[in-house]
Amino acid sequence: MPGSPQWPHHESVVISSGARTGLPVIIAVHSSVLGPAAGGCRIWRYPRWQDGLEDALRLSAAMTAKFAAAGLACGGGKTVVALPEGYDLTPDRRHDLLSDIGDAVEALDGRYATAPDVGTSTLDMVVIGERTSHVFCKPTEHGGSGDSSPATADGTLAALRAVGARLGGGAADGTGPLRGLRLAVVGLGNVGSRLAELLSEAGAELVLSDIDAGKRELADRLGATWAEPHEALTAEVDIVVPAALGGVLTEQIVPELRCRAVVGPANNQLAVPQVADSLQTRGIVWVPDHIASAGGVIHAVTVELDKRPEDEARQRVRGIEHTVAGLLQDADSGGVTVAAVTEELVRARLGTPDLG
Numbered sequence: 001m002p003g004s005p006q007w008p009h010h011e012s013v014v015i016s017s018g019a020r021t022g023l024p025v026i027i028a029v030h031s032s033v034l035g036p037a038a039g040g041c042r043i044w045r046y047p048r049w050q051d052g053l054e055d056a057l058r059l060s061a062a063m064t065a066k067f068a069a070a071g072l073a074c075g076g077g078k079t080v081v082a083l084p085e086g087y088d089l090t091p092d093r094r095h096d097l098l099s100d101i102g103d104a105v106e107a108l109d110g111r112y113a114t115a116p117d118v119g120t121s122t123l124d125m126v127v128i129g130e131r132t133s134h135v136f137c138k139p140t141e142h143g144g145s146g147d148s149s150p151a152t153a154d155g156t157l158a159a160l161r162a163v164g165a166r167l168g169g170g171a172a173d174g175t176g177p178l179r180g181l182r183l184a185v186v187g188l189g190n191v192g193s194r195l196a197e198l199l200s201e202a203g204a205e206l207v208l209s210d211i212d213a214g215k216r217e218l219a220d221r222l223g224a225t226w227a228e229p230h231e232a233l234t235a236e237v238d239i240v241v242p243a244a245l246g247g248v249l250t251e252q253i254v255p256e257l258r259c260r261a262v263v264g265p266a267n268n269q270l271a272v273p274q275v276a277d278s279l280q281t282r283g284i285v286w287v288p289d290h291i292a293s294a295g296g297v298i299h300a301v302t303v304e305l306d307k308r309p310e311d312e313a314r315q316r317v318r319g320i321e322h323t324v325a326g327l328l329q330d331a332d333s334g335g336v337t338v339a340a341v342t343e344e345l346v347r348a349r350l351g352t353p354d355l356g
């Protein structure tokens with residue numbers, strides 16, 4: 001049933017049984033309105049393979065919105081391989097699985113290209129690339145654009161600069177909009193750790209957090225305050241930066257927040273869409289994650305698809321600051337959330353009344 005929550009508006013969903021592993025390789029193509037679909041390849045454990053299918057449907061739709069909002073000529077897609085609980089993914093089986101994924105991507109004949117995501121790396125793309133040319137983000141020595149997380153961090157910094165300016169940070173002495181603002185970064189992985197370094201260079205005062213206590217070393221090195229995740233999320237700061245897993249913004253946590261804005265790279269931050277309104281009611285600015293985390297895809301598409309030089313990719317990633325400033329202004333003048341303005345922008349670019 002088109003448009004129903006049971007069956008969203010996806011152009012195609014292919015589930016193939018890997019010839020080598022027998023594992024289900026799920027490829028969801030949500031939309032190719034703006035161009036051939038692209039999106040990461042997730043290898044993850046799920047209680048049932050159908051849970052992986054649900055993830056593929058949701059994540060591919062989110063990719064459509066991300067590309068459209070970034071003004072890129074790509075549609076949204078996603079690969080998910082749902083590993084059964086307890087499945088032992090030995091190096092040999094992993095190689096076989098990546099070959100199965102390569103065959104499944106190749107069978108779509110260019111309608112979808114894959115890339116790293118949770119559970120896959122740039123090196124895995126080299127193995128997939130032995131079976132298909134429709135693959136992004138191989139390491140640079142293999143002809144790809146490499147790890148996207150530095151560009152993702154740069155893009156989040158750009159979004160944070162726009163929000164910092166809106167909050168009145170740093171402007172008086174011209175040293176940048178983040179100087180003197182207090183930010184809490186929750187999650188210090190590939191993106192979060194680099195972002196913390198950039199924020200420190202930008203003169204922000206930092207609260208840093210991760211479930212991995214080993215990351216405390218970074219906090220010490222940057223002279224930041226270390227906090228437990230919940231404590232950091234609810235700290236009295238200007239901006240909270242979710243940089244770990246999704247679903248962190250729940251209706252329960254909103255009343256506990258003591259920040260003025262939430263802006264970060266973590267995917268799917270809202271537990272349910274209505275949380276955007278609850279944040280607005282509390283006067284907390286929230287920038288949707290598909291805007292704040294778009295730096296990585298902007299970089300990859302600019303270098304690999306548009307064949308433009310690194311400098312131009314960096315410029316485009318920095319353009320997120322301008323995009324966010326515009327969204328903030330439109331949200332203010334319309335008296336609506338940034339999420340609502342973003343959704344309107346995406347609908348307009350896709351020429352559709354329904355994002356499915």
Ligand SMILES: NC(=O)c1ccc[n+]([C@@H]2O[C@H](COP(=O)([O-])OP(=O)(O)OC[C@H]3O[C@@H](n4cnc5c(N)ncnc54)[C@H](O)[C@@H]3O)[C@@H](O)[C@H]2O)c1
Nearest residue numbers: 148149152187188189190191210211229244265266267296
């Ligand atoms: N890597 C990219 O280019 C990219 C692009 C777009 C979006 N994202 C999103 O950004 C987020 C971070 O990506 P990454 O590549 O840095 O991932 P990562 O796996 O390298 O890092 C995640 C970090 O979060 C920590 N963590 C996990 N649960 C936590 C919790 N409850 N509280 C605090 N810390 C917790 C982990 O210990 C780890 O250090 C993810 O949501 C990812 O989907 C990443």
